[in-house]
Amino acid sequence: MTTAPNASTAAPTVRPGSVPVPSSTGRLGQGELRRKVAAILTDRPGEMFTPGEIARSLDRSAGAVGNALSVLADRGQAELVATGPRRYRATATTADALKGGRTSAARPAHPTTATAPAPKAASAPTPRTAGASGTSAKVEKPVVGPVVRPNGQTYHPRRLADLPDVAALRRLREASIPAMLYGPPGTGKTSLVEAAFPDLITVAGDGDTAVADFVGEYTQAPGGGYEFIYGPLITAMTEGRTLLIDDATLISPKVLAVVYPAMDGRRQITVKAHKGETITAAEGFYVVAGHNPGVHGAVLTEALASRFAAQIRVSTDYDLARVLDIEPRAVRVARNLARRQESGEIGWAPQLRELIAFQKMSGVLGPEAAVANLLGIAPEEDRDVVAEVISSVYGRAVAPLALGQQI
Structure with a gap:
């Protein structure tokens, strides 16, 4: 909680x-x-x-x-x-x-x-210039420097509508326009939201997520008896904070329905489990969601999609991968596979998360093991194509990382 x-x-x-x-x-x-x-x-x-x-x-x-x-x-x-x-x-x-x-x-x-x-x-801060009317004018050169996330890690903003993405999301919040970020796992959707909203509260969605995971439930008190502990949705509403529903499309539509009244003009929900209490959202309350298309069980219903007026595609920033000093040939492999994925030839390509893991693996077990592991994490149905691309870039045949002879 x-x-x-x-x-x-x-x-x-x-x-x-x-x-x-x-x-x-x-x-x-x-x-x-x-x-x-x-x-x-x-x-x-x-x-x-x-x-x-x-x-x-x-x-x-x-x-x-x-x-x-x-x-x-x-x-x-x-x-x-x-x-x-x-x-x-x-x-x-x-x-x-x-x-x-x-x-x-x-x-x-x-x-x-x-x-x-x-x-x-x-x-x-992002510089502003004064317009002829004396009011604040559009940003000429948005700041794109790194942003420190709450966990201390650095996020590198990307451009969104001629703004740094973190600034664009904050403007959407200011205008009360809910945003859904969608794209393959590992592309940085959660990192972006964490960088944009330091007051973030997250609900990690899956098929077992229940209404109680949003609104709260009764829990046994230390002194005996039971007390109602409010959930993330109630906390975000009463404190005017941002709520991220991660992997929202893995959650049952019946469960997600509990959030909808808080997002529309009513900005209220009724907590049936707690004496029918009515909770009203404080100023600043905002909802953003994450969606991984193509992931097994992820269903973007019309009811859910209609609640998010801003829907933003997030893909891997391969230029950032080079800035992070990830081995250039691994980036070439990822780019090649991403093009094949977009054409429908395969269903998987390494994202930034996998490339960062590749670099760490290379530093621990060596580059050959990292390349073999990159092939090993590919889905079985795409592995032949992945092996072909890796072999063409590295100039040698590659097999998945596996145990060898007894030492």
Whole structure:
């Protein structure tokens, strides 16, 4: 069960002469929360704030504020200066985010200033230029530098609609447009979502996934009796976080139906297992799904597809494979097989995950063992074609990795 990280309970520090923003837990208009957040950053230039600190001063969810900060950073209107925890500060263009109008005539309350030293930011903010009207204009040169995922691994963004893919996904979230990423396993769908949304909660789907895996269930309490433990869907809704339904098309359509009311205009679900409780999604709640076409048991129903207005194909970035110093001949084999897969000649080709594993295997057991293993992981029905391609690239016959004579 995924739980929300602990948040500091320190009261926000209000600067002399400022007036706290009145508590407002109702639904805000488009971009209104972002302007509130920008107002706080603008009012305290040079100081760093976590999403939780700003959230407490605005009486909003930390997830929603974190999303607003991510959008501001993408636009160059905020700077991510630390990642553990995330801390942001104003830039020279943060005030541009207020040009839609301040959300309150009063000055906002301000969180306690962080004093910890700031490590290097995970990625540089995306620069913006001012248009003739004085409003923020389209990004001229999107930043495509590496992004650090929550697990500490580095993600290399790719272009999507003239933006870094992480920035494009954040914009879809801002506009409440659910996204489905589809493509072969190992192409980086989950890595992209993790890089785009640090507040992510994941449900790993399979044929045994049940409604309780989304909404929660009763569990025996330490002191006796039973208590209801909320599931990932409820946590994401109440905290305004992103929910990734990985391998969504392996989950029974009857089970997935529990998510649909939270994704449409109602933004509510009823937890029948817990006294018929009604849960309303907080601002920032967002759903993204992963789909592996061609995987046994994966069925993309019309009901599921219709819930995801944005459907984005994710394929292996073979140029990235070269950047990662993966053996060039292995990349050539993968490209060749990918072309044959697209033509329908075979059903499998090595993806980035397999190429990274190839490189690791080569470093541990040697290049010959890595090549033999690459053939061995190919499905039986495609193995003859894979062997032919590997042999043509490496100039020798190859057999699957296997035990030899007794030593």
